[in-house]
Amino acid sequence: MKRTLNINRKDIELRFDPAESLLHTLRNHGYTEVKSGCEEGECGACLVLLNGKAVNSCLIFTSSLNGDRILTAAGIGTLHEPHVIQQAFVDCGAVQCGFCTPGMVIASYALLQENPEPTEAEVRRALSGNLCRCTGYVKIVEAVLCAAERLKSER
Amino acid sequence: MTKIHWHYPNSLDEAVLLLRDPRIRAVGGGTDLIKRPLSTVGAFLSLWGLNLNAIDLRGDTWSFGSMCTYADVLKVLEPEHSGHVLYRSLLHAANTPCRNRITLGGSAAFAPRWSDLAGPLLALEADVHLGGDKEETVPYARYLQHSELRKKALITGISFLNFAHRAAHYREVRTHNDMPQFTITVLLKMQNSDIREARIILVGSEARFLRLEKLESHLRGKRRAQLDADALAALVEVTFKSRPGFDPDYLAHKAKTESARCVISALESR
Ligand SMILES: Cc1cc2nc3c(=O)[nH]c(=O)nc-3n(C[C@H](O)[C@H](O)[C@H](O)COP(=O)(O)OP(=O)(O)OC[C@H]3O[C@@H](n4cnc5c(N)ncnc54)[C@H](O)[C@@H]3O)c2cc1C
Ligand code: FES
Ligand code: FES
Numbered sequence: 001m002k003r004t005l006n007i008n009r010k011d012i013e014l015r016f017d018p019a020e021s022l023l024h025t026l027r028n029h030g031y032t033e034v035k036s037g038c039e040e041g042e043c044g045a046c047l048v049l050l051n052g053k054a055v056n057s058c059l060i061f062t063s064s065l066n067g068d069r070i071l072t073a074a075g076i077g078t079l080h081e082p083h084v085i086q087q088a089f090v091d092c093g094a095v096q097c098g099f100c101t102p103g104m105v106i107a108s109y110a111l112l113q114e115n116p117e118p119t120e121a122e123v124r125r126a127l128s129g130n131l132c133r134c135t136g137y138v139k140i141v142e143a144v145l146c147a148a149e150r151l152k153s154e155r
Numbered sequence: 156m157t158k159i160h161w162h163y164p165n166s167l168d169e170a171v172l173l174l175r176d177p178r179i180r181a182v183g184g185g186t187d188l189i190k191r192p193l194s195t196v197g198a199f200l201s202l203w204g205l206n207l208n209a210i211d212l213r214g215d216t217w218s219f220g221s222m223c224t225y226a227d228v229l230k231v232l233e234p235e236h237s238g239h240v241l242y243r244s245l246l247h248a249a250n251t252p253c254r255n256r257i258t259l260g261g262s263a264a265f266a267p268r269w270s271d272l273a274g275p276l277l278a279l280e281a282d283v284h285l286g287g288d289k290e291e292t293v294p295y296a297r298y299l300q301h302s303e304l305r306k307k308a309l310i311t312g313i314s315f316l317n318f319a320h321r322a323a324h325y326r327e328v329r330t331h332n333d334m335p336q337f338t339i340t341v342l343l344k345m346q347n348s349d350i351r352e353a354r355i356i357l358v359g360s361e362a363r364f365l366r367l368e369k370l371e372s373h374l375r376g377k378r379r380a381q382l383d384a385d386a387l388a389a390l391v392e393v394t395f396k397s398r399p400g401f402d403p404d405y406l407a408h409k410a411k412t413e414s415a416r417c418v419i420s421a422l423e424s425r
Pocket of ligand 2: 035036037038039040041042043044045046047056057058059
Protein backbone atom coordinates (compact mmCIF):
# COMPACT_ATOMS: atom_id res chain seq x y z
CA MET A 1 0.00 0.00 0.00
CA LYS A 2 1.01 3.66 -0.43
CA ARG A 3 0.14 6.59 1.80
CA THR A 4 1.48 10.09 2.49
CA LEU A 5 2.01 11.10 6.10
CA ASN A 6 3.49 14.28 7.49
CA ILE A 7 6.54 13.05 9.40
CA ASN A 8 8.66 15.52 11.32
CA ARG A 9 7.01 18.36 9.37
CA LYS A 10 7.66 16.88 5.90
CA ASP A 11 5.17 15.08 3.66
CA ILE A 12 6.60 11.63 3.10
CA GLU A 13 5.24 8.92 0.84
CA LEU A 14 5.35 5.53 2.53
CA ARG A 15 5.02 2.03 1.12
CA PHE A 16 3.94 -0.69 3.48
CA ASP A 17 2.23 -4.02 3.95
CA PRO A 18 -1.56 -3.69 4.66
CA ALA A 19 -1.25 -5.30 8.10
CA GLU A 20 1.96 -3.51 9.06
CA SER A 21 2.34 -1.49 12.25
CA LEU A 22 3.37 2.15 12.08
CA LEU A 23 6.48 1.14 14.06
CA HIS A 24 7.72 -1.12 11.25
CA THR A 25 6.78 1.33 8.52
CA LEU A 26 8.70 4.11 10.24
CA ARG A 27 11.77 1.96 10.87
CA ASN A 28 11.69 0.61 7.30
CA HIS A 29 11.78 4.20 6.07
CA GLY A 30 14.82 5.13 8.17
CA TYR A 31 13.20 6.54 11.31
CA THR A 32 15.25 4.23 13.51
CA GLU A 33 14.99 6.57 16.51
CA VAL A 34 11.58 4.88 16.94
CA LYS A 35 12.64 1.77 18.86
CA SER A 36 11.16 -1.69 18.75
CA GLY A 37 10.85 -3.22 22.22
CA CYS A 38 7.93 -5.39 23.28
CA GLU A 39 5.65 -4.67 20.27
CA GLU A 40 2.71 -5.14 22.65
CA GLY A 41 2.08 -1.64 23.98
CA GLU A 42 3.87 -2.26 27.27
CA CYS A 43 7.31 -0.61 27.05
CA GLY A 44 6.86 2.75 25.26
CA ALA A 45 10.10 2.44 23.25
CA CYS A 46 8.13 2.99 20.03
CA LEU A 47 6.31 6.14 21.14
CA VAL A 48 5.59 8.86 18.57
CA LEU A 49 3.28 11.83 18.58
CA LEU A 50 0.28 11.19 16.33
CA ASN A 51 -1.55 14.46 15.69
CA GLY A 52 -0.04 15.77 18.93
CA LYS A 53 -0.84 12.77 21.13
CA ALA A 54 1.66 10.20 22.40
CA VAL A 55 0.82 6.75 21.03
CA ASN A 56 2.54 3.38 20.78
CA SER A 57 3.39 3.05 17.09
CA CYS A 58 3.53 -0.75 17.50
CA LEU A 59 -0.25 -0.76 18.16
CA ILE A 60 -1.27 1.28 15.13
CA PHE A 61 -1.97 -0.08 11.67
CA THR A 62 -0.26 2.26 9.19
CA SER A 63 -3.23 1.58 6.90
CA SER A 64 -5.56 3.29 9.38
CA LEU A 65 -3.74 6.61 8.83
CA ASN A 66 -3.84 9.11 5.98
CA GLY A 67 -2.28 12.56 5.95
CA ASP A 68 -1.81 12.41 9.74
CA ARG A 69 1.00 14.27 11.51
CA ILE A 70 3.75 12.18 13.09
CA LEU A 71 6.54 13.53 15.25
CA THR A 72 9.44 11.30 16.33
CA ALA A 73 12.14 12.12 18.88
CA ALA A 74 14.40 13.26 16.02
CA GLY A 75 11.68 15.70 14.93
CA ILE A 76 11.72 17.29 18.38
CA GLY A 77 15.47 17.94 18.43
CA THR A 78 18.75 16.59 17.10
CA LEU A 79 22.23 15.84 18.41
CA HIS A 80 23.42 19.30 17.38
CA GLU A 81 20.23 21.13 18.20
CA PRO A 82 18.69 19.26 21.12
CA HIS A 83 15.33 20.27 22.48
CA VAL A 84 15.25 21.54 26.08
CA ILE A 85 13.82 18.19 27.18
CA GLN A 86 16.60 16.23 25.47
CA GLN A 87 19.26 18.51 26.99
CA ALA A 88 17.68 18.09 30.43
CA PHE A 89 17.87 14.29 30.05
CA VAL A 90 21.62 14.60 29.35
CA ASP A 91 22.26 17.13 32.12
CA CYS A 92 20.34 15.15 34.74
CA GLY A 93 22.00 11.83 33.94
CA ALA A 94 18.67 10.36 32.80
CA VAL A 95 20.25 8.42 29.93
CA GLN A 96 22.21 5.21 30.39
CA CYS A 97 21.94 2.71 27.51
CA GLY A 98 19.57 5.17 25.81
CA PHE A 99 17.16 2.60 24.38
CA CYS A 100 14.13 3.99 26.21
CA THR A 101 15.15 7.64 25.75
CA PRO A 102 13.35 8.50 22.47
CA GLY A 103 10.08 7.16 23.90
CA MET A 104 10.66 8.95 27.22
CA VAL A 105 11.33 12.22 25.36
CA ILE A 106 8.10 11.85 23.36
CA ALA A 107 6.06 11.11 26.50
CA SER A 108 7.63 14.11 28.28
CA TYR A 109 7.06 16.40 25.29
CA ALA A 110 3.38 15.40 25.13
CA LEU A 111 3.00 16.03 28.85
CA LEU A 112 4.67 19.45 28.83
CA GLN A 113 2.63 20.58 25.83
CA GLU A 114 -0.55 19.89 27.76
CA ASN A 115 0.63 20.64 31.27
CA PRO A 116 3.68 22.94 31.37
CA GLU A 117 4.00 22.81 35.17
CA PRO A 118 3.40 19.19 36.18
CA THR A 119 3.81 17.79 39.66
CA GLU A 120 6.07 14.79 40.22
CA ALA A 121 2.98 12.55 40.41
CA GLU A 122 1.76 13.91 37.07
CA VAL A 123 5.16 13.22 35.49
CA ARG A 124 5.11 9.65 36.79
CA ARG A 125 1.59 9.13 35.48
CA ALA A 126 2.50 10.55 32.05
CA LEU A 127 5.48 8.17 31.88
CA SER A 128 3.43 5.19 33.05
CA GLY A 129 3.68 3.58 29.60
CA ASN A 130 7.49 3.83 29.40
CA LEU A 131 9.81 1.23 30.85
CA CYS A 132 13.50 1.81 31.57
CA ARG A 133 15.74 -1.10 32.54
CA CYS A 134 18.73 1.07 33.52
CA THR A 135 18.05 4.30 35.38
CA GLY A 136 15.52 3.44 38.07
CA TYR A 137 13.35 6.36 36.81
CA VAL A 138 14.44 8.87 39.50
CA LYS A 139 16.75 10.77 37.14
CA ILE A 140 14.19 10.64 34.35
CA VAL A 141 11.52 12.24 36.53
CA GLU A 142 14.08 14.84 37.64
CA ALA A 143 14.91 15.57 34.00
CA VAL A 144 11.28 16.20 33.07
CA LEU A 145 10.78 18.53 36.05
CA CYS A 146 14.04 20.30 35.16
CA ALA A 147 12.91 20.70 31.52
CA ALA A 148 9.60 22.14 32.75
CA GLU A 149 11.51 24.72 34.85
CA ARG A 150 13.78 25.64 31.94
CA LEU A 151 10.89 25.98 29.53
CA LYS A 152 9.08 28.17 32.06
CA SER A 153 12.01 30.57 32.32
CA GLU A 154 12.20 30.72 28.49
CA ARG A 155 8.55 31.81 28.23
CA MET B 156 2.83 -9.10 1.38
CA THR B 157 -0.21 -9.88 3.56
CA LYS B 158 -3.35 -10.36 1.50
CA ILE B 159 -5.67 -8.18 3.48
CA HIS B 160 -7.98 -5.54 2.15
CA TRP B 161 -8.99 -2.31 3.88
CA HIS B 162 -12.35 -0.56 3.59
CA TYR B 163 -12.72 3.13 4.45
CA PRO B 164 -16.48 3.76 4.50
CA ASN B 165 -17.70 7.35 4.57
CA SER B 166 -21.11 6.59 6.02
CA LEU B 167 -22.53 4.40 8.72
CA ASP B 168 -24.89 2.74 6.23
CA GLU B 169 -21.95 1.75 4.06
CA ALA B 170 -20.06 0.41 7.09
CA VAL B 171 -23.02 -1.61 8.31
CA LEU B 172 -23.57 -3.10 4.87
CA LEU B 173 -19.93 -4.17 4.59
CA LEU B 174 -19.90 -5.63 8.09
CA ARG B 175 -22.56 -8.17 7.10
CA ASP B 176 -19.63 -10.15 5.75
CA PRO B 177 -18.32 -12.01 8.83
CA ARG B 178 -14.75 -11.94 7.49
CA ILE B 179 -14.67 -8.13 7.66
CA ARG B 180 -13.54 -6.79 11.03
CA ALA B 181 -14.21 -3.28 12.32
CA VAL B 182 -11.08 -1.50 13.55
CA GLY B 183 -11.47 0.94 16.45
CA GLY B 184 -8.19 1.77 18.19
CA GLY B 185 -6.70 -1.42 16.71
CA THR B 186 -4.80 -1.99 19.98
CA ASP B 187 -6.08 -5.53 20.29
CA LEU B 188 -6.60 -6.42 16.64
CA ILE B 189 -3.02 -5.62 15.67
CA LYS B 190 -1.81 -8.41 17.97
CA ARG B 191 -4.23 -11.06 16.62
CA PRO B 192 -3.45 -13.64 13.95
CA LEU B 193 -4.94 -12.62 10.63
CA SER B 194 -5.94 -16.07 9.40
CA THR B 195 -9.69 -15.55 9.94
CA VAL B 196 -9.77 -11.94 8.75
CA GLY B 197 -10.57 -11.23 5.10
CA ALA B 198 -10.57 -7.46 5.39
CA PHE B 199 -10.45 -4.60 7.88
CA LEU B 200 -12.91 -1.76 8.03
CA SER B 201 -11.65 1.52 9.46
CA LEU B 202 -14.12 3.37 11.67
CA TRP B 203 -12.01 6.54 11.75
CA GLY B 204 -13.84 8.35 8.93
CA LEU B 205 -17.32 8.02 10.44
CA ASN B 206 -17.27 10.92 12.94
CA LEU B 207 -18.23 8.68 15.83
CA ASN B 208 -16.40 10.77 18.41
CA ALA B 209 -18.96 13.27 19.69
CA ILE B 210 -19.37 13.75 23.45
CA ASP B 211 -22.51 15.33 24.80
CA LEU B 212 -24.15 16.01 28.17
CA ARG B 213 -27.69 16.96 27.26
CA GLY B 214 -30.42 17.12 29.90
CA ASP B 215 -29.78 14.20 32.20
CA THR B 216 -27.91 12.00 29.70
CA TRP B 217 -24.24 11.57 28.84
CA SER B 218 -23.58 10.32 25.28
CA PHE B 219 -20.22 9.23 23.92
CA GLY B 220 -19.48 8.24 20.33
CA SER B 221 -17.89 4.82 20.05
CA MET B 222 -14.62 6.22 18.67
CA CYS B 223 -13.99 8.36 21.77
CA THR B 224 -10.80 7.19 23.42
CA TYR B 225 -10.28 6.59 27.14
CA ALA B 226 -8.24 9.84 27.15
CA ASP B 227 -11.12 11.78 25.53
CA VAL B 228 -13.47 10.60 28.29
CA LEU B 229 -11.03 11.57 31.05
CA LYS B 230 -10.52 14.98 29.50
CA VAL B 231 -14.20 15.82 29.36
CA LEU B 232 -14.88 14.61 32.92
CA GLU B 233 -11.92 16.48 34.40
CA PRO B 234 -12.03 18.31 36.81
CA GLU B 235 -15.75 18.92 37.37
CA HIS B 236 -16.75 15.24 37.29
CA SER B 237 -13.59 13.71 38.73
CA GLY B 238 -15.67 11.77 41.28
CA HIS B 239 -17.55 10.07 38.43
CA VAL B 240 -17.23 6.30 38.34
CA LEU B 241 -15.94 6.39 34.76
CA TYR B 242 -13.25 8.88 35.64
CA ARG B 243 -12.11 6.82 38.62
CA SER B 244 -11.94 3.64 36.54
CA LEU B 245 -10.27 4.93 33.38
CA LEU B 246 -7.70 7.15 35.13
CA HIS B 247 -5.34 4.21 35.74
CA ALA B 248 -6.46 1.90 32.91
CA ALA B 249 -3.65 0.56 30.68
CA ASN B 250 -1.06 3.34 30.36
CA THR B 251 -0.94 6.91 29.06
CA PRO B 252 -0.26 6.22 25.33
CA CYS B 253 -2.70 3.28 25.26
CA ARG B 254 -5.43 5.49 26.76
CA ASN B 255 -4.88 7.84 23.79
CA ARG B 256 -5.84 5.04 21.43
CA ILE B 257 -8.23 2.54 23.08
CA THR B 258 -11.77 3.41 21.96
CA LEU B 259 -14.96 2.99 23.96
CA GLY B 260 -16.54 0.96 21.14
CA GLY B 261 -13.56 -1.38 20.74
CA SER B 262 -13.21 -1.86 24.49
CA ALA B 263 -16.95 -2.39 25.05
CA ALA B 264 -17.12 -4.91 22.19
CA PHE B 265 -13.96 -6.79 23.16
CA ALA B 266 -14.76 -6.65 26.93
CA PRO B 267 -11.67 -8.53 28.13
CA ARG B 268 -11.44 -9.86 31.66
CA TRP B 269 -9.00 -7.01 32.45
CA SER B 270 -11.44 -4.36 31.23
CA ASP B 271 -11.65 -1.15 33.27
CA LEU B 272 -14.64 -0.06 31.21
CA ALA B 273 -17.10 -2.94 31.57
CA GLY B 274 -17.50 -2.50 35.37
CA PRO B 275 -18.43 1.19 35.30
CA LEU B 276 -20.71 0.76 32.26
CA LEU B 277 -22.59 -2.03 34.06
CA ALA B 278 -22.73 0.01 37.28
CA LEU B 279 -24.09 2.99 35.36
CA GLU B 280 -26.61 0.66 33.66
CA ALA B 281 -25.39 2.14 30.38
CA ASP B 282 -26.95 1.54 26.98
CA VAL B 283 -25.03 0.78 23.81
CA HIS B 284 -26.29 2.11 20.50
CA LEU B 285 -25.95 -0.37 17.69
CA GLY B 286 -25.92 0.22 13.98
CA GLY B 287 -26.98 -2.91 12.19
CA ASP B 288 -29.75 -4.17 9.99
CA LYS B 289 -31.97 -2.15 12.28
CA GLU B 290 -30.65 0.49 14.63
CA GLU B 291 -31.05 -0.58 18.20
CA THR B 292 -30.31 0.63 21.72
CA VAL B 293 -29.74 -2.14 24.24
CA PRO B 294 -28.54 -2.25 27.84
CA TYR B 295 -24.81 -3.05 27.90
CA ALA B 296 -25.57 -5.96 30.26
CA ARG B 297 -27.73 -7.51 27.53
CA TYR B 298 -25.14 -6.84 24.84
CA LEU B 299 -22.54 -8.76 26.88
CA GLN B 300 -24.85 -11.75 27.29
CA HIS B 301 -25.79 -12.13 23.61
CA SER B 302 -22.95 -13.39 21.49
CA GLU B 303 -25.02 -12.89 18.31
CA LEU B 304 -25.36 -9.17 19.04
CA ARG B 305 -21.66 -8.97 19.81
CA LYS B 306 -20.70 -10.69 16.57
CA LYS B 307 -22.96 -8.77 14.24
CA ALA B 308 -23.55 -5.30 15.57
CA LEU B 309 -21.43 -2.20 15.25
CA ILE B 310 -21.40 -0.08 18.41
CA THR B 311 -21.95 3.52 17.38
CA GLY B 312 -22.23 5.06 20.85
CA ILE B 313 -22.72 4.61 24.56
CA SER B 314 -25.03 6.58 26.85
CA PHE B 315 -26.05 6.64 30.49
CA LEU B 316 -27.93 8.85 32.90
CA ASN B 317 -26.09 11.62 34.68
CA PHE B 318 -26.85 11.31 38.40
CA ALA B 319 -25.07 12.10 41.64
CA HIS B 320 -23.15 9.17 43.07
CA ARG B 321 -20.08 8.15 45.01
CA ALA B 322 -17.71 5.69 43.43
CA ALA B 323 -14.56 3.63 43.76
CA HIS B 324 -12.77 1.33 41.33
CA TYR B 325 -10.21 -1.29 42.36
CA ARG B 326 -7.72 -2.93 39.97
CA GLU B 327 -5.95 -6.13 41.05
CA VAL B 328 -2.45 -5.55 39.64
CA ARG B 329 1.08 -6.42 40.74
CA THR B 330 2.65 -3.35 39.12
CA HIS B 331 0.80 -0.35 37.73
CA ASN B 332 1.66 -1.53 34.20
CA ASP B 333 -0.13 -4.84 34.66
CA MET B 334 -3.46 -5.65 33.12
CA PRO B 335 -5.76 -6.29 36.10
CA GLN B 336 -6.57 -9.86 37.13
CA PHE B 337 -9.95 -8.50 38.15
CA THR B 338 -11.59 -5.15 38.81
CA ILE B 339 -14.26 -4.09 41.29
CA THR B 340 -16.48 -1.12 40.62
CA VAL B 341 -18.68 0.34 43.35
CA LEU B 342 -21.30 2.99 42.65
CA LEU B 343 -23.43 4.31 45.51
CA LYS B 344 -26.51 6.51 45.31
CA MET B 345 -26.88 8.34 48.60
CA GLN B 346 -29.67 9.92 50.58
CA ASN B 347 -27.88 12.22 53.03
CA SER B 348 -25.52 9.80 54.83
CA ASP B 349 -27.46 6.64 53.97
CA ILE B 350 -26.89 4.39 51.00
CA ARG B 351 -30.06 4.48 48.90
CA GLU B 352 -28.81 2.09 46.24
CA ALA B 353 -25.56 0.18 45.70
CA ARG B 354 -24.31 -1.22 42.41
CA ILE B 355 -21.22 -3.40 42.67
CA ILE B 356 -19.61 -5.18 39.72
CA LEU B 357 -16.73 -7.62 39.76
CA VAL B 358 -15.14 -8.19 36.34
CA GLY B 359 -12.66 -11.01 35.70
CA SER B 360 -13.90 -13.84 37.92
CA GLU B 361 -15.13 -17.20 36.60
CA ALA B 362 -18.50 -15.54 35.90
CA ARG B 363 -16.61 -12.80 33.99
CA PHE B 364 -19.13 -10.02 34.78
CA LEU B 365 -20.58 -10.51 38.23
CA ARG B 366 -23.03 -8.28 40.06
CA LEU B 367 -22.55 -8.67 43.84
CA GLU B 368 -26.26 -8.65 44.62
CA LYS B 369 -26.07 -9.95 48.19
CA LEU B 370 -23.68 -7.19 49.12
CA GLU B 371 -25.78 -4.62 47.26
CA SER B 372 -28.98 -5.51 49.13
CA HIS B 373 -27.17 -5.62 52.50
CA LEU B 374 -25.94 -2.06 51.95
CA ARG B 375 -29.34 -0.55 51.17
CA GLY B 376 -30.34 1.95 53.89
CA LYS B 377 -27.03 1.60 55.78
CA ARG B 378 -24.53 4.27 56.72
CA ARG B 379 -20.75 4.13 57.31
CA ALA B 380 -20.94 3.59 61.08
CA GLN B 381 -23.09 0.47 60.56
CA LEU B 382 -20.60 -1.27 58.26
CA ASP B 383 -17.99 -3.81 59.25
CA ALA B 384 -15.44 -4.73 56.55
CA ASP B 385 -15.21 -8.43 57.54
CA ALA B 386 -19.00 -8.79 57.47
CA LEU B 387 -19.13 -7.14 54.02
CA ALA B 388 -16.41 -9.44 52.66
CA ALA B 389 -18.34 -12.49 53.88
CA LEU B 390 -21.26 -11.50 51.63
CA VAL B 391 -19.17 -11.80 48.47
CA GLU B 392 -19.55 -15.13 46.65
CA VAL B 393 -16.98 -15.44 43.91
CA THR B 394 -14.81 -18.10 42.28
CA PHE B 395 -11.89 -17.88 39.89
CA LYS B 396 -10.52 -20.33 37.36
CA SER B 397 -6.90 -21.36 37.67
CA ARG B 398 -4.54 -19.00 35.81
CA PRO B 399 -0.78 -19.23 35.28
CA GLY B 400 0.89 -17.52 38.24
CA PHE B 401 -2.33 -17.05 40.24
CA ASP B 402 -3.97 -19.31 42.79
CA PRO B 403 -7.79 -19.18 42.37
CA ASP B 404 -8.37 -19.28 46.15
CA TYR B 405 -6.01 -16.37 46.63
CA LEU B 406 -7.83 -14.36 43.95
CA ALA B 407 -11.23 -15.16 45.53
CA HIS B 408 -9.98 -14.14 48.99
CA LYS B 409 -8.49 -10.95 47.57
CA ALA B 410 -11.71 -10.13 45.66
CA LYS B 411 -13.79 -10.48 48.85
CA THR B 412 -11.47 -8.27 50.91
CA GLU B 413 -11.11 -5.65 48.21
CA SER B 414 -14.88 -5.52 47.54
CA ALA B 415 -15.44 -4.57 51.18
CA ARG B 416 -12.62 -2.00 51.09
CA CYS B 417 -13.93 -0.58 47.83
CA VAL B 418 -17.40 -0.03 49.36
CA ILE B 419 -15.85 1.85 52.27
CA SER B 420 -13.61 3.86 50.01
CA ALA B 421 -16.60 4.83 47.82
CA LEU B 422 -18.55 5.88 50.93
CA GLU B 423 -15.68 8.03 52.10
CA SER B 424 -15.11 9.56 48.66
CA ARG B 425 -16.52 12.86 47.44
C1 LIG C 1 -0.49 -2.92 26.92
C2 LIG C 1 -1.99 -2.86 27.03
C3 LIG C 1 -2.57 -2.76 28.29
C4 LIG C 1 -3.96 -2.69 28.41
N1 LIG C 1 -4.49 -2.58 29.65
C5 LIG C 1 -5.82 -2.36 29.78
C6 LIG C 1 -6.37 -2.11 31.05
O1 LIG C 1 -5.69 -2.11 32.07
N2 LIG C 1 -7.71 -1.84 31.11
C7 LIG C 1 -8.51 -1.80 29.99
O2 LIG C 1 -9.70 -1.52 30.12
N3 LIG C 1 -7.98 -2.05 28.78
C8 LIG C 1 -6.67 -2.32 28.64
N4 LIG C 1 -6.15 -2.54 27.39
C9 LIG C 1 -7.03 -2.48 26.22
C10 LIG C 1 -7.56 -3.84 25.75
O3 LIG C 1 -6.69 -4.89 25.98
C11 LIG C 1 -7.89 -3.77 24.23
O4 LIG C 1 -6.68 -3.56 23.53
C12 LIG C 1 -8.87 -2.65 23.90
O5 LIG C 1 -10.01 -2.75 24.71
C13 LIG C 1 -9.30 -2.72 22.44
O6 LIG C 1 -9.87 -1.49 22.09
P1 LIG C 1 -9.63 -0.87 20.63
O7 LIG C 1 -10.45 0.35 20.52
O8 LIG C 1 -8.21 -0.74 20.34
O9 LIG C 1 -10.31 -2.03 19.76
P2 LIG C 1 -9.81 -2.83 18.46
O10 LIG C 1 -8.51 -3.51 18.70
O11 LIG C 1 -9.91 -1.93 17.27
O12 LIG C 1 -10.97 -3.92 18.36
C14 LIG C 1 -11.20 -4.89 19.36
C15 LIG C 1 -12.42 -5.75 18.94
O13 LIG C 1 -13.59 -4.96 18.96
C16 LIG C 1 -14.19 -4.87 17.65
N5 LIG C 1 -14.65 -3.48 17.50
C17 LIG C 1 -13.89 -2.36 17.47
N6 LIG C 1 -14.67 -1.26 17.45
C18 LIG C 1 -15.95 -1.72 17.44
C19 LIG C 1 -17.23 -1.07 17.40
N7 LIG C 1 -17.35 0.26 17.40
N8 LIG C 1 -18.33 -1.87 17.40
C20 LIG C 1 -18.25 -3.22 17.43
N9 LIG C 1 -17.06 -3.87 17.46
C21 LIG C 1 -15.94 -3.13 17.47
C22 LIG C 1 -13.10 -5.25 16.68
O14 LIG C 1 -13.61 -5.79 15.47
C23 LIG C 1 -12.33 -6.28 17.50
O15 LIG C 1 -12.97 -7.51 17.46
C24 LIG C 1 -4.78 -2.68 27.25
C25 LIG C 1 -4.20 -2.78 25.99
C26 LIG C 1 -2.83 -2.88 25.87
C27 LIG C 1 -2.23 -2.99 24.50
S1 FES D 1 7.49 -1.60 21.23
FE1 FES D 1 5.65 -0.50 21.29
S2 FES D 1 5.22 -0.36 23.40
FE2 FES D 1 6.94 -1.69 23.34
S1 FES E 1 18.43 4.08 29.74
FE1 FES E 1 18.53 1.95 29.28
S2 FES E 1 16.47 1.42 29.14
FE2 FES E 1 16.38 3.39 29.89
